[in-house]
Amino acid sequence: PAKPIFAGDLPAGLQRISNIVAVSSCKGGVGKSTVAVNLAYTLAGMGARVGVFDADVYGPSLPTMVSPENRLLEMNPEKRTIIPTDYLGVKLVSFGFAGQGRAIMRGPMVSGVIDQLLTTSEWGELDYLVIDMPPGTGDIQLTLCQVVPLTAAVIVTTPQKLAFIDVAKGVRMFSKLKVPCVAVVENMSHFDADGKRYYPFGRGSGSQVVQQFGIPHLFDLPIRPTLSASGDSGTPEVVADPQGEVAQTFQNLGVCV
Ligand code: ADP
Secondary structure (H helix, E strand, O other), rough: OOOOOOOOOOOHHHHHEEEEEEOOOOOOOHHHHHHHHHHHHHHHHHOOOEEEEEEOOOOOOOOHOOOOOOOOOOOEEEOOEOOOOEEEEEEEEEHHHHOOOOOOHHHHHHHHHHHHHHHHHOOOOEEEEEEEEOOOOOHHHHHHHHHHOOOOEEEEOOOOHHHHHHHHHHHHHHHOOOOOOEEEEEEEOOEOOOOEEEEOOOHHHHHHHHHOOOEEEEEEOOOOHHHHHHHHHHOOHHHHHHOOHHHHHHHHHHOOO
16 A cells, blocks of 8 residues: 555645645646646736646656746755745746756655655745646555645546546546546647648547536647647746637636636
């Protein structure tokens, strides 16, 4: 059985956070980090105090997707705490800002790193902490969910049938832990070209999940070169184009988390 990440009470560092939202997917590469980061900056744009915790130790995306001036987490040596870095007022913690190379670690070590980064960071008072979960539903994800009091989960998927099966696993994990899945984001749902709409991965798996599991909201996110480019350039699309179509979608998602 998985070892709990935190033994005992909720760590002091997390006690002043009102809502902890997990953004989750069962596979890599479906756009989970893109959704987590854009959701965080949307909530910040709506006036909330926000932090992002990148819990993906094996493949941290946050350092690519945002470009804080200070790319290294600082330590407070007296309090033995981590001071999050910051980009446009959103507090950021990722293993990718820890100043070490890509890690080769076994599960228990990963849990230890997640524990330290999450619980010893000085989050301060936050309205939302958005957690970019590691992909999958294994031990690391389960322990993280069991010990952090998650307010809500957002599941990211792509339209393929295989992705649907994986998502169902994720939904079951959260429902077992009594964490409400408030929304499914069906990413790369379509693209428009030459006045036509194309569905390269087929249609309907998002709505199937929503129906089957009674999830209240479904959002489509089209394939957009600008979304990919903004992720690579370190400025989330909702920041680069606050009036755009993507920003609108994320505002609706922000309202439901
Ligand atoms: P995950 O966190 O699930 O591994 P990412 O958010 O890192 O996925 O996305 C994987 C890649 O796909 C990134 O390069 C990202 O910019 C790109 N991407 C994600 N969603 C879209 C989209 N809707 N349109 C275009 N590119 C996207």
